[in-house]
Amino acid sequence: MRHDHLITSKQLSRADIETVLDRAAEIDADPSTVADRHANTLLGLLFFEPSTRTKMSFEAAMKRLGGDVVDMGSVESSSVKKGETLADTVRVIEGYADALVLRHPKQGAATMASEFVDVPLLNAGDGAGHHPTQTLLDLYTIRENAGLDDLTIGIMGDLKYGRTVHSLAYALTNFDAHQHFISPESLQLPREVVYDLHQAGDGAQVREHDSLEEVLPSLDVLYMTRIQRERFPDENEYQKVAGEYQIDLETLEVASDELTIMHPLPRVDEIAPSIDETEHAAYFEQAHNGVPVRMALLDLLLSETGGERDE
Ligand code: CP
DSSP: OOOSOBOOGGGOOHHHHHHHHHHHHHHHHOGGGGTTTTTTOEEEEEESSOOSHHHHHHHHHHHHTTOEEEEOOOGGGSGGGGTOOHHHHHHHHTTTOSEEEEEESSTTHHHHHHTTOSSOEEEEEETTSOOHHHHHHHHHHHHHHTOSSSEEEEEESOTTTOHHHHHHHHHHTTSSEEEEEEOOGGGOOOHHHHHHHHHHSOSTTEEEESOSTTTGGGOSEEEEOOOOGGGOSOHHHHHHHTTOSOBOTTGGGGSOTTOEEEOOSOOSSSBOGGGTTSTTBOHHHHHHTHHHHHHHHHHHHHSTTTTOOOO
């Protein structure tokens, strides 16, 4: 695998994905094998939007590889507050780090920023656009729990603004996956994404629904998402759909015993806490998988051999 920047999951072939997931499994089995592998390497963290999992798991990953991070900190405490442009900010911080991780509220920001830097830039979420490193840990979790081929997955909630959904949907076209998208009409997948998915697959593998009921019994994985309140231009529109598409133990009465429930987190009220202790719940495991998967990705991107390990 050799990419200068990782902006969208559309860049990733099945072989790329399997390379990262296989490396993550090796690291997960014995992290001590890579403890000093990237000593003296610095990862630049530029988060223009809140984050817990992505930022902290990238930091943990870099440190567990023997490296460290330089963190721009909050927008409020940085010179972004004085009006510095994103282009200038990334051009400065690439001089302090060997790779950059960028989260930004504007869709397309990572693409634009990547045009100004020579070090690898990883998109950690650009508005309602893409979140490809989340997709890699999602795929790792799916592979561990349900397998990636002959997969039937339901993806439910805010499919319009949910960037993890967009990235996951594109990546799943590399596999034999039947994708069911469940949402209110106002939060359906963007039409261009649906078009792309139909072009990428055989068409029969993508279906849209407004109710979970009809598809739940057939699902191997149910991927829940939060309604992205911060992306709605009008609070009244958010209130119309807030609280829709929640699941609890009663919902799961018709589900397979083997159903795996995932969520990129944070959740608000989509998944009742009573589900947390069931065998279905994989969302905390999913969040924890962010560390070995991001270690694998960083290792592959930062290795001088472009992924061919020299140990
Ligand atoms: N899943 C995810 O992107 O979480 P954070 O917003 O906490 O990084």
